[in-house]
Amino acid sequence: MLYSRKRDHYPLISIVTVNFNQAHVTCEFIESLNKITYPNIEIIVVDNFSEEDDAIIIKRKYPNIVFVESPINYGFAAGNNYGIMRAKGEYILLLNNDTVVTESFIEPLLDKLERNPGIGAVSSKIRFFHTPDTLQYAGFTEMNPLTIRNFSIGFNEKDKGQYDKDRETAFAHGAAMMLPMRVVKKIGMMSYIFFLYYEEADWCARIKAAGYKIYYVHNSLVYHRESISTGKHSPVKIYYLNRNRIIYMRRNINGKAFYVSLLYLLFVAIPKNTFKFLIKGKFKLFHAYYRAIGWNIKNLWNKEVYENPML
Secondary structure (H helix, E strand, O other): OOOOOOOOOEEEEEEEEEEEEOHHHHHHHHOOOOOOOOEEEEEEEEEOOOOOOOOOHHHHOOOEEEEEEOOHHHHHHEEEHHHHOOOOOOEEEOOOOOEOOOOHHHHHHHHHHHHHOOEEEEEEEEEEEEOOOOEOOOOOOOOOOOOOOEEOOOOOOOOOOOOOEEEEEOOOOOOOEEHHHHHHHOOOOOOHHHHHHHHHHHHHHHHHHOOOOOEEEEEEEEEOEEEOOOOOOOOHHHHHHHHHHHHHHHHOOOOHHHHHHHHHHHHHHHHHHHHHHOOOOHHHHHHHHHHHHHHHOOOOOHHHOOOOOOO
């Protein structure tokens, strides 16, 4: 997907990615960035205390990148925040390290933001890497205030051009999300409390609360290897998805809607998920699910749940 519009100005774009025990995947990611047409970028790789492989090989192989080593794994949100803190660009582009980008994916994102100062964040069209004709993301629906779930528009559909039009969307996708640095300075960075999952949804909710719009940009294309780090239904994924769904509710659902959502959680979601895990004999997932509930009970009055770190 080539982009032909010429530019007179190429603002610096800081590309931030987080690595955790995936040095070879991150190297493939950087290789794809080395082929892009946009000429003014810095690549910031944050290693989240990888222990299973030697992440320093990334820096050795690509000495021109900014390589940040975290002394401990504080999670995906914190990893991105560390990268943002080191960024010098006028724009921040968050990319998962398990993405492969196309040559001119940056230009449409940048044009959208430059022409529309009321837009606070944009995301690319995302297809699955292993089934490259199949969509993962062409925008998100609004968050259901009852279930605290939303859906990716176009998910698992063959890309036949049915979403080849830019449009406002409820949320950007954290795997390929770009925003102006001025917006980050205004609303703050991702909340550290999430660690993994729901952090970009919460960030987008704050972007919209500040008066900005969020857009899906159809002619920026990225390919994504889904869930390399955590696995499809691992205890880690079950724990953080459910823990953070409740945290999102606590931070973003207000008034009567909050109490309705809480009742749904207590009398529908928890019994349903308990039965599902037990009837299928998935005891590790059952334990992870109840640890997620327990964390929120234990941290019911924890003020850190509501903190937003500023740049």
